[in-house]
Amino acid sequence: xxxxxxxxxxxxxxxxxxxxxxxxxxxxxxxxxxxxxxxxxxxxxxxxxxxxxxxxxxxxxxxxxxxxxxxxxxxxxxxxxxxxxxxxxxxxxxxxxxxxxxxxxxxxxxxxxxxxxxxxxxxxxxxxxxxxxxxxxxxxxxxxxxxxxx
Amino acid sequence: xxxxxxxxxxxxxxxxxxxxxxxxxxxxxxxxxxxxxxxxxxxxxxxxxxxxxxxxxxxxxxxxxxxxxxxxxxxxxxxxxxxxxxxxxxxxxxxxxxxxxxxxxxxxxxxxxxxxxxxxxxxxxxxxxxxxxxxxxxxxxxxxxxxxxxxxxxxxxxxxxxxxxxxxxxxxxxxxxxxxxxxxxxxxxxxxxxxxxxxxxxxxxxxxxxxxxxxxxxxxxxxxxxxxxxxxxxxxxxxxxxxxxxxxxxxxxxxxxxxxxxxxxxxxxxxxxxxxxxxxxxxxxxxxxxxxxxxxxxxxxxxxxxxxxxxxxxxxxxxxxxxxxxxxxxxxxxxxxxxxxxxxxxxxxxxxxxxxxxxxxxxxxxxxxxxxxxxxxxxxxxxxxxxxxxxxxxxxxxxxxxxxxxxxxxxxxxxxxxxxxxxxxxxxxxxxxxxxxxxxxxxxxxxxxxxxxxxxxxxxxxxxxxxxxxxxxxxxxxxxxxxxxxxxxxxxxxxxxxxxxxxxxxxxxxxxxxxxxxxxxxxxxxxxxxxxxxxxxxxxxxxxxxxxxx
Numbered sequence: 286x287x288x289x290x291x292x293x294x295x296x297x298x299x300x301x302x303x304x305x306x307x308x309x310x311x312x313x314x315x316x317x318x319x320x321x322x323x324x325x326x327x328x329x330x331x332x333x334x335x336x337x338x339x340x341x342x343x344x345x346x347x348x349x350x351x352x353x354x355x356x357x358x359x360x361x362x363x364x365x366x367x368x369x370x371x372x373x374x375x376x377x378x379x380x381x382x383x384x385x386x387x388x389x390x391x392x393x394x395x396x397x398x399x400x401x402x403x404x405x406x407x408x409x410x411x412x413x414x415x416x417x418x419x420x421x422x423x424x425x426x427x428x429x430x431x432x433x434x435x
Numbered sequence: 436x437x438x439x440x441x442x443x444x445x446x447x448x449x450x451x452x453x454x455x456x457x458x459x460x461x462x463x464x465x466x467x468x469x470x471x472x473x474x475x476x477x478x479x480x481x482x483x484x485x486x487x488x489x490x491x492x493x494x495x496x497x498x499x500x501x502x503x504x505x506x507x508x509x510x511x512x513x514x515x516x517x518x519x520x521x522x523x524x525x526x527x528x529x530x531x532x533x534x535x536x537x538x539x540x541x542x543x544x545x546x547x548x549x550x551x552x553x554x555x556x557x558x559x560x561x562x563x564x565x566x567x568x569x570x571x572x573x574x575x576x577x578x579x580x581x582x583x584x585x586x587x588x589x590x591x592x593x594x595x596x597x598x599x600x601x602x603x604x605x606x607x608x609x610x611x612x613x614x615x616x617x618x619x620x621x622x623x624x625x626x627x628x629x630x631x632x633x634x635x636x637x638x639x640x641x642x643x644x645x646x647x648x649x650x651x652x653x654x655x656x657x658x659x660x661x662x663x664x665x666x667x668x669x670x671x672x673x674x675x676x677x678x679x680x681x682x683x684x685x686x687x688x689x690x691x692x693x694x695x696x697x698x699x700x701x702x703x704x705x706x707x708x709x710x711x712x713x714x715x716x717x718x719x720x721x722x723x724x725x726x727x728x729x730x731x732x733x734x735x736x737x738x739x740x741x742x743x744x745x746x747x748x749x750x751x752x753x754x755x756x757x758x759x760x761x762x763x764x765x766x767x768x769x770x771x772x773x774x775x776x777x778x779x780x781x782x783x784x785x786x787x788x789x790x791x792x793x794x795x796x797x798x799x800x801x802x803x804x805x806x807x808x809x810x811x812x813x814x815x816x817x818x819x820x821x822x823x824x825x826x827x828x829x830x831x832x833x834x835x836x837x838x839x840x841x842x843x844x845x846x847x848x849x850x851x852x853x854x855x856x857x858x859x860x861x862x863x864x865x866x867x868x869x870x871x872x873x874x875x876x877x878x879x880x881x882x883x884x885x886x887x888x889x890x891x892x893x894x895x896x897x898x899x900x901x902x903x904x905x906x907x908x909x910x911x912x913x914x915x916x917x918x919x920x921x922x923x924x925x926x927x928x929x930x931x932x933x934x935x936x937x938x939x940x941x942x943x944x945x946x947x948x949x950x951x952x953x954x955x956x957x958x959x960x961x962x963x964x965x966x967x968x969x970x971x972x973x974x975x976x977x978x979x980x981x982x983x984x985x
Contacts, residue, residue: 291686343674365473365556367596371673374593379708395457395468402592426449428442432713433593 287416289397290385290407292423294416297409299335299356301389314358317342320350328353332360337389340368344375347355351382359405362388370403377404377434398426436497436802437582437726439547446590447544450551454478455537462534468745477557477595479550480536481856485674488854489528489536490553490738491543495563495581495605496524500794503805507790511540518790520775520783521563522847522898523602524807525553529854551589556597556684558588558669562604564612565808569728569816571764575632577607579723580661583715587662594669598676599684602641602667614809616649616926617901619686620668627655634661638668638698639690644893646900646931647687658720660706661692663713667706671698680870729765730802730817736767742820751838754880755827760818769821771801773813773830774837774845778870781863782848783811783969792833800826809925810847810886812840843885843952844869844870847898851891851908852915858891860908860915860941867891868945873952882952885965888923901925901968904951905932906944915941921951921977924970931973947981954980 314335335356640649667829849860888902899905923932
């Protein structure tokens with residue numbers, strides 16, 4: 286499957302492992318609950334680890350783990366849940382997370398411009414055929430009024 | 436007034452292009468109703484009973500004559516020859532075609548206007564005092580700060596999907612003409628003990644189903660911290676505001692449920708972490724201020740004697756001056772209210788021909804500027820007293836000189852059941868009936884300052900809960916009924932009106948209003964105002980008469 290990362294369409298190397306599924310090889314992301322439960326086990330292998338958080342989680346929940354993870358997935362249960370935007374801002378702006386922050390779940394390609402401004406640098410869209418348009422949506426505006434991440 | 440630079444212009448043009456793409460995607464079925472709903476609302480577009488409704492931003496109520504002519508053109512070309520001014524100083528068109536909205540937005544962009552964030556769960560148009568910069572009770576002109584806030588709120592990436600809508604109002608005067616206590620955030624320019632001017636910040640006010648008066652969260656905020664403080668409040672609201680129930684999603688509920696102490700602690704903590712990075716540069720404030728420099732007032736305006744002469748000789752003119760003009764800080768000038776409350780037309784509505792004429796009058800008499808007010812009228816803010824008589828004659832011909840500003844027929848009214856898909860009851864026909872009953876100007880003027888606000892549903896667009904007399908349309912088994920309240924106010928001593936009693940039938944509303952006004956006339960003390968009398972005697976004497984026959 287393809288995603289957008291750093292303004293390019295690329296093949297995605299990550300797999301999300303559901304809470305009740307077996308771990309598998311390669312780079313994997315897990316829920317915050319599973320991370321808390323299996324942290325030691327997950328860190329033993331030398332693969333890359335990501336954590337998926339939703340709007341009801343808080344950025345503070347993973348602050349202590351930021352050095353151990355290479356991906357944070359911000360998962361939209363519904364496109365209108367704007368808490369995700371503040372989570373992204375906090376992770377980049379306050380906690381200085383340098384790894385990949387990826388939007389997943391039910392968001393619209395019309396939101397990628399705002400998401401990129403608050404620090405999201407990767408986008409996994411519901412429909413991969415939307416990727417080229419989403420890439421151009423990242424440039425919907427060439428000017429802005431506020432200081433944010435980008 | 437503020438003139439766009441290249442960046443401002445680029446931004447609104449790119450916004451038009453973006454909305455054109457979004458509309459095309461929707462019409463091709465590429466995005467869902469639900470998704471398009473969120474996108475169109477943030478461009479001011481509702482789907483109403485008969486057609487879409489497009490709400491255009493009137494940034495803190497300020498327009499130039501070119502923009503007013505553009506509104507006239509849009510009314511003629513894309514709508515049914517009229518538009519409607521709202522309580523938040525915006526403009527609504529009730530009959531545009533969805534396919535044509537991108538073209539309308541493009542027309543607006545050509546005169547530095549837009550419909551960005553006039554609806555939806557986002558930061559809305561900032562509103563202000565309609566007499567800003569000309570009134571005599573001003574501490575500082577609020578408009579430069581409104582413009583700074585307008586820019587900050589426009590396409591704010593983090594706060595575009597809030598739990599619910601978010602409205603900010605700014606006042607710079609002693610007397611609050613901007614209903615700041617009834618906004619999500621209200622800002623007052625105030626002087627501190629050392630004479631410096633900053634902001635008193637109120638939070639958690641709002642109308643609608645649960646009307647609440649805002650509370651002070653910061654008694655004094657230095658100007659340089661304006662944007663960081665707003666950002667702190669918004670971040671806390673975005674993260675913690677309720678999203679489980681849309682009727683409990685406004686910031687007022689968050690403040691109420693968490694308590695002011697806990698809420699302000701969260702804001703303070705957030706603010707301390709961000710404020711040093713978000714300071715408002717003094718040079719930037721000055722640059723924006725320079726765009727609101729006073730116009731070139733004539734120094735010989737005050738010695739004119741013709742005004743006094745006309746005033747003495749013409750009773751109708753004198754009455755109009757008394758009600759529809761306001762004192763101006765420059766001697767020899769007055770601010771003129773153009774009443775959009777002619778007895779036989781819907782409150783706040785204006786036709787394309789009237790708009791064109793208003794633009795011409797603005798050019799001729801008032802430095803080419805027009806303002807819209809919270810009570811749905813227009814203002815020419817800088818008119819020489821020597822010009823008042825000829826201006827009055829012209830306004831009279833245009834049906835814009837009804838001398839009822841601030842009286843019982845200056846009714847704030849939403850479009851109601853006739854247009855709005857949310858409404859439970861009609862409002863425009865009731866207003867018309869009240870106007871007919873109060874057609875005796877001497878009686879109307881004897882009653883004096885009575886603010887009647889009428890909304891067609893609980894959402895309260897016409898601010899009925901803070902009307903001196905509030906009228907709320909409700910639906911009872913498919914029949915329109917009306918709930919009355921007394922004693923509300925959106926001014927300095929803001930108050931939520933008290934329910935008079937059970938809702939009354941549509942054909943009884945006008946009689947109830949005239950009964951209430953009769954009780955006032957009979958029982959008032961000397962020059963006691965309606966609101967003062969309600970405060971003194973409570974609702975009982977009114978209630979007894981209104982429900983006397985039941």
